[in-house]
Every structure is written in C-alpha cells, then in structure tokens.
Amino acid sequence: MVRCFFNSKWWLAKVIFEKMKISLSKIILLTSIIFIVVTFFLALNKDTKYNTKDLVGKEIGEFEIKFLLKDEIFTKNNLIGNEYYLINIWASWCFPCKIEHPLLMRLSNLNNIKLIGINYKDKKLNANNFLKKLGNPYDILLEDKSGTNSVIFSVFGVPESILINDKKMIIKKFIGPINEADYQFIKGKINEK
C-alpha cells in the first residue's frame, strides 16, 4: 500500500517532467549554475582581508607534528599542565625572526609559560645553527618542513605566534615579530592566573 503510494507519487513527478520536457541533466546543470552564481553574489559582500578576530576564544585545533630533533610526534593531547603555551612559527631564513628572538629568550625565562617552536620550511642544519648561535628559547621544538602542519594554526607567514591558555583556548595571535608591547601583554596574561 505504502509502496503503491510512493510509486504513484513518482509517477506524477515523471509525468510533470515529461510534459514540461525537463530532464534530470538539465536540472543538475541549472542548479549548479545557480549555486555558483549565488555563491559569487554572496562573496561580493564578504571582507577578503585577513584578520585574527575570529580565532580568539576558540579552542586550538587537533594537530600531530614531528619533533625537529627526534623521531617522535607531538599532539594536542601532549599539552598538559596548568600552563600557558606560546606557539611560535619561525625559520632560520626569516630575518624578522632574528629580531624577535631576544624577546623569545626573555619569555623562556618566565615561569608558567612554555614555548613551542615550529620550524617552518627550513633546513635542519640551518635551524640548528640558528639556535646554537642565538640560543634556544623553545621548550618543545617541532618541525614543519612542508608548511602543511602550520595550516592548522592558520599560519600564512613567518614569524607568527599564538598564545593559548591552560584550557587550550587561543588568547591572541601575533602576526609578524613580537615586540616589547606584546611581551608585556603576554607577561601580564600569565601573571593574572
């Protein structure tokens, strides 16, 4: 009975389609064109400039990244303890990274914060020399040779840093080298706790 009902309904649809000479392929074609046009229309009024506002207050995404110096993997679950983390994306070839380096060294001396360095699209040898020469501020040192892992943190250049709290929430994202004001901001945040 139920089946018959459905059949009759399909039959009706079929008749309508045949009467109006509408084929399935035409409908698909038409819907995809409408879909594309509507998306283009909506995109017209979107702001295409990059901003970090949306990131703040969100939990950091899942990640699995290899250590730079050993064959182990660091994941989101390894972020333990009541500590703040500063994820810093850097490379030996990036000059502004050298500028922010002394501030990272000062940050590494503070309690309550751990620095995670992600070495971005770099050669291991150069990265090592960089840290040997200038000092290693990082508690955890990871490697992103292809640049694909940093996508999780919405990175689009080096250096960039992301401050996350003990609940793995993003507090702020710093684009470009960290300056004195940023240092004071971070210091203030971790002392609030």
Next chain:
Amino acid sequence: MLSNTGNLLIAASTLSTLLIIHSTYRSLKSKDYSITKNLVYLNLFQITFIISSFFLLILSFVVSDFSLLSVYQNSHTSKPIFYKISGVWGNHEGSLLLWVNIMIIFSYLFFTLNRDTEKKFRLYTLLIQNILIAGFMVFLLLDSNPFAKIIPIPNEGLGLNPILQDPALAIHPPLLYVGFVGSSIYFSAAIGAILSNINGKNFASSVKFWVLISWLFQSLGIIVGSIWAYYELGWGGFWFWDPVENASLIPWFCMTALLHSVLVLEKRNYLYNWVLILSLITFISSVTGTFLVRSGILNSVHTFASDPSRGLYILIFLTLMIIFSLVIFLKKRFNDKFFVQPVSKETFILTNNWFMMFYLATVFIGTVYPIFTQVLYDVKISVGPPFYNAVIGPIIIPFLIIMALGPKISWIKHNFKSFKGIIIILILSSLINFLIFYFFKSYNLISNLIIISSLFLIISSFKDFFNTDVKKNYINIPNLIYHLGFGTLILFIILNHNFSEEFDFNIKVGETKKIENVEIKFLNLNLEKRENYDALVGNFDIFDNKRNFKKRLNPEIRVYDKPETLTFETAINTNLKHDLYLTMSNLEGSDFFNVKYQIKPFMLLIWFAAFLTASGGLLRLFLRR
C-alpha cells in the same frame, strides 16, 4: 573640453549600436535578410566613433588633461610618454573602453570579411554581438566612464602605479584583450549559427580564423605577462597559479580545444554541438575571469579600485549571458549523430579536448574553491602550486604522448603499419632522460616520465618535420611547430624546476658570503637619479667555483615619488644555459640587506619555446589556403 567630446563620442557609438540592433532585428523579422546600406553605414559609424573616443582618451593622457578623473588618478606630467599612453589601459575605466573597442572592431571585421556566408547567419551574429556590446556600453556609461569629470581641476595627477611602468606590462593588456575579448565574436557566431540553422562546415570555416587570432593573442598575452612576473616580482618563478593567471589560462584552454575541434567540424562535419558549446564557454569563462579579478572577490594585482557594485553588474550580465545562451542552445541545438573510428585523427583531436577540459576543470576548481569555502564555511584558504602540480603534473604525460602521435594520424581511419618508429623514439628519449638523470642530478619519477614524454614529442615532431613532403601537405607544418614548441616548453620547465638553486641570506656592504660553491661579494651601493625615480644600485660580484664563472650583478631598489612606492628590481644575467637572478631588499632599522640569489637554468629557452608555440599560430595565419 576633451571630457565632453569623449562623452559625445561614446554616446554616438552607443546610439549606433542600438540602431544596429534595431535594424538587424527588423531585417530578420521581415524574413528578407537584406543587408541594407544603412546597416553598413551604421557599422562604419559605430567603429569610427568608438576608435576616436579611444584615441581621444590617449590624447588626454598624453597632454595630461587632469579635468578627467581617470587621467588624474593614473597619470602625472613627469611620466615618460610611453607610460602615459600605457596608463590608458592601466586602470578599470580605460581598460573597459579598450574592451568595448575590441568587441566593436571584431564585430565590424567579422561582418565585413564574411561576405560569402549566409546573410541570415551574418545578421544574427551581428545582432547578438551588438547586444553584448550594448551591455558593456551601459556598464561603461553608468559605472565606469573614462571621461568622468573632476571639479575643481587638479594641477597634478597621482601617477601610475610604478609596478605597471614597464614595457612588458604596457603591451600585456592589449594583447590579452584581443585574445579573450575577441572570443566574443565566436560566442555571437555560435548563437547566430543556432538561430540561423547554418550548416556546420560553413560555421567552422567562418569562425576558424577568429579562433586562431584570439588564440594567438591570448598566448602572446600570457607569455608577456609571465615574463613580466619573472623579472618584476622578484620571486624567481614565472608562473604562480595566481587567480589572475588562472583567469587567463581558462579561456586559453577553451581556445586550444576549439582550435582543434573546429578542424573536425570543418573537415568531417562532426562535433557541431560540441564546437558550439566550446565557442560559448570561451567567452563565458573570459567574462567570469574578469568578474573574479575585477570585483575584488579574489585579491590580486589586477584588482583595480575594488567596487562591489561593478562586480554586481558584471555578475548580472554574466548570469543573463549564461542563461540565454544555454536556453537557446538547449532548445535549438542540432541533431548531431556521428561515429568515429577509435584510431583516427578525429579521436585524437577529441582526446585533446578531453585533456583540455580536465585542465580547465582543475584550474577552475582551484581558483573558485577558496571563494566557496569562505562563503559556505567562513574558512579562508588558498590553493597554491602544490595542488596544481600534483593534479596536472601526471596528466601531462599521456597528453604529450598523444600530442606526438596526433599529427601523423590520418582522418577517418588510420592503420598503424608498424610501431617500430614509435618504439625507437621512445627508447631514444628514455636514454636521453637516463643520461641527464645519471650525469647531472636525480629527480622524482613523475619528472622522469614527463621528461621522457616531452622528449618523445620533440623527437617525433622533428622526425615528422623531415619526413613530410613539404610541397604536398604544407598545412601540417604549423601543427608540428605548435607541438614541437609545446614539447620543448614542458621539457625546459621541468628541467628548470628540478635544477634551480636558491641562496637566501642577509649581507652588509663590503661583506663576502660563501655558500657551498658560490662566493658573493657586496662591493658597494650607489644612489642614482633617473627620469622619474631614484635608484639605489647594488654592486655584487659572484664567483662560482663549480661552474667556473665570475659575474657582476646590479640589483636596484627604486624609490618612486608619484605615488610614493619602493620597487625592487631584479638583476638578471641571461645566457643560453642559465639565468643568474639576484634581488636585494633593505631591512628596516639595520645595515643589512636581504639578498636572494638564484640560478635558474634554461629560462631563455623556456621563453623561446613559448614563443615557438605561439608562432605556430602565426605561421598558420600566413599559410592559410
């Protein structure tokens, strides 16, 4: 003064466009299909008015008439005359005027040169083309008038973006425009063909020339654009898979496909519907590309003053264009039944079309995907070279092989007499690849296969070239040149990709850096005053112990004051074997300069191969029967 005259000319041209529409419509409705003297005159008026308005705009740029908004915004009295002229199309309003000019010139030429074809077809084509022209005219008048006035009249202009003050970029827009705006004529002709029910063969032969012209200019425009990107942007590459480049590449794929399938239609009267679809989507994709880069949806160097209302207009126009052409096509398309032998020229040409459609789909998806993620999920992503290399790279291999075999396959049915020749060439190209691999540097499997297949294409083109009886079928020579050029292009691009070297470091004046086998000495820095900018010229000495040469390179940092900008000029030392490519940029607040030194093999040969491919089109124009 100039502004009023300009407005008048554009208005007159718009009026003649509307009158042409009216008069062709009348002629079509009365079913006598007569081409009256009036219509011929109207066409003549239309083209005269629009060309004079364009020259008037050039004149106002040359004499720096700042009462015109577009001159004020894009020119300056101290600019060299060459860049004053190129400033005309270096902005949205002027380039739209150029756009309309090309549409009208093509409309006029198509109308006057195709005297032998059916009158009904000519009239329909003229009607559709003029409806398109009217659409862009309205856009020009309402929203982007190049002759808009500014009051009070400023004394001095704002100047042209320094990055556009470059010979290659001065000729790049007109070339590209002739290419993709020119494709409007076969869009109109396709609809005209459907409405007038013209025979497939006649359609193909009337449209073939225009496809070839637009293909040629599109190719040249793309090449010139990428040469510019190579030496001006200082990145060291020549193709970035940037949305703008993709927007020019998508119509190029359509044109290439059309260039091939139109031959089948002309020779065999097959694939009529398919050729019509291709003709339609070439112009549709051109307008889509224009919409994407002009509306500011995608960020790029071609986003002139980004203005959503302009984007909206183009989008509405585009939608109407797609819907109308689709409805007409689906309602009245031809009954196209054919059968092709699996091994025949027809099949090989169809294969070319499949590949082109695959590339087109890939590039289109890569280009619009970020827009979709942004609108649907509010996620900003960008699709870069890894995607295109991964998807397109492997598919190049069979494409090259088929390209090598295609030209020597005969129409209707081909019998392979022996595979000996093919196998010998295959072995030969694998051997050459192995030698490169063994003696120079190893590279991955895909690169190996691409090199083998491109060598296969090059060698078989050469073999065919010497085997063909030149007198008997001279028409094949352009074919071989296209294919030979394309094969060499791919070969050198892959070699360049695998053998490039790059050194990036910071250096002070007087310092010497030694990396691997290269020693770079920063001798000194000079300040020079030039016509419209100041230049900081660096002197670098390069010693290469491995390759055994010593070269002097002089990169520049240019300081323009109208408008205030810094540009970084690359120092390039070119020879047949490799380009030495050096850029220098200052680091704020320090004595150090960031220097990027690259060794890019075979750059000159890449350009040569690209021009060789395009010259196939030129040769065919001259060798037409």
